[in-house]
Amino acid sequence: MNALQFETPGKVNIIKVDVPSIKPNEVLLKVHYIGICGTDLSTFRGLNPLVQYPVIPGHEISAEIVEVGSQVPAHITTGQLATANPYTHCGKCPSCKRRRYNACQYNETMGVQRGGAMQEYIILPWEKLLINEKLNKEQLALVEPLSVGFHAVARGTVTDIDTVLVIGCGMIGAGAIIRAALRGARVIAVDLDDHKLAIAKKLGAKHTINAGKDDLPECLRTITAGQGPDVVIEAVGSPATYVTAIEQVAFTGRVVYIGYAKNEVAFSTKLFVQKELDIRGSRNALPEDFVAVMNYMESGKLPLEDLITSKLAPAAVGQAMQDWSARPGEVIKLFVDFSK
Incomplete structure (x- = not known):
């Protein structure tokens, strides 16, 4: 399958990787849209100290469940649309002990400290899924970035x-x-x-x-x-x-x-x-922030068309990143389309 990789700062490639196999507690997802965020721009520019190259970026996810493991709960089924919580937490550090998992001392965010979602298929533990069949594919890819702003308001x-x-x-x-x-x-x-x-x-x-x-x-x-x-x-x-x-x-x-x-x-x-x-x-977001964003989106008040600057084929991402780096004020959200 195809995946998008930042090989070195300023260099974007399309590479071939194997379709992963799932474990009993995991799901296989067909990616539809992946949002490109400011962290990805920093990675492209070589300004992200948390990244080791080469890296597959991406953690703003819209996808469809295509396979479920044997230990996944029955309410999670193929064909459902989902987004995901892209952060990890250790459960043992001071943040985790205070149930502030978003700020885990050893967090690894997809596309930053570990491989990301800019590829045709991804695997996730079922616990990381956020399934909402009332929202469309574009809305689901905006849940994570909006949740970061929601969390900041809670912090304030x-x-x-x-x-x-x-x-x-x-x-x-x-x-x-x-x-x-x-x-x-x-x-x-x-x-x-x-x-x-x-x-x-x-x-x-x-x-x-x-x-x-x-x-x-x-x-x-x-x-x-x-x-x-x-x-x-x-x-x-x-x-x-x-x-x-x-x-x-x-x-x-x-x-x-x-x-x-x-x-x-x-x-x-x-x-x-x-x-x-x-x-x-304010770092990342908590599960309740994701839920609050999805509840808001269900109201239909989000002006979706105003927030999505453009949808890109994977092959167009390199040039788009160069353009965004040169004129950062002109972009709100870029989507990479893996649905085709």
Whole structure:
């Protein structure tokens, strides 16, 4: 079967691999769509320190069950559509003991620390499946990235009395906007791209700010009557936005970081103490975040056509990655189509 491989930074190949055989507790899945995420872009650029090349990327999965092992529960059958939780957990580290499996010390995410899903067939333990026959193939491939944003909102303990600033309106930021709005918060979305900001409005943002054109601090002073946002969710991963989150959040506010800054960040640590801030990381997602995303999608409110930038044949991925690397602001979500 065909698989897509990042051989070295900047080099993408289509390779031949064997169709895997299942164990009694596993299922064989025919892949339909795999989303390409910001982590995959970092891997393509050679900026992901967790990856060893060559690697098959991909962990945003839409697939169909084609074979089940002898020990798989009877409610899991061939023909069902599914997505999957692509993370592992050890069950023994401090995170796992606290039931925060998403942040397992020894986690291995598909397509990062271990082989990914960008191939025609994949095998998974049945426990990792998320079956939902109310959602279509495109929706299922968006569950994982949106769940990361949903989890960040949970980390920020967002409620209906909060004003939430989301910095970055890609897929992860989109998830944060949706979840914060669902919780009744007033959401302010910030990005450099007007098209993404227009989509953020559709997703539930009350206010939008183009940080490349507008005076962000002044806009926030006006919107929040000088108070600042109660919660800032950083979904970009740049030193500038890391600092902006600390500077703009309200006194005694909460800052949630999702994105990895690739370079060191210099903070004025006085603000940590002076504002008595809660500064929190947010990694991956928990099973309940996946369920919350699917429940939201079942409502039919997700503007699917706005979020999918394009669908690609595997052979077109190399050029698409080069284009995305050159103009990262123009892409929300790329799908690789393995269904044909």
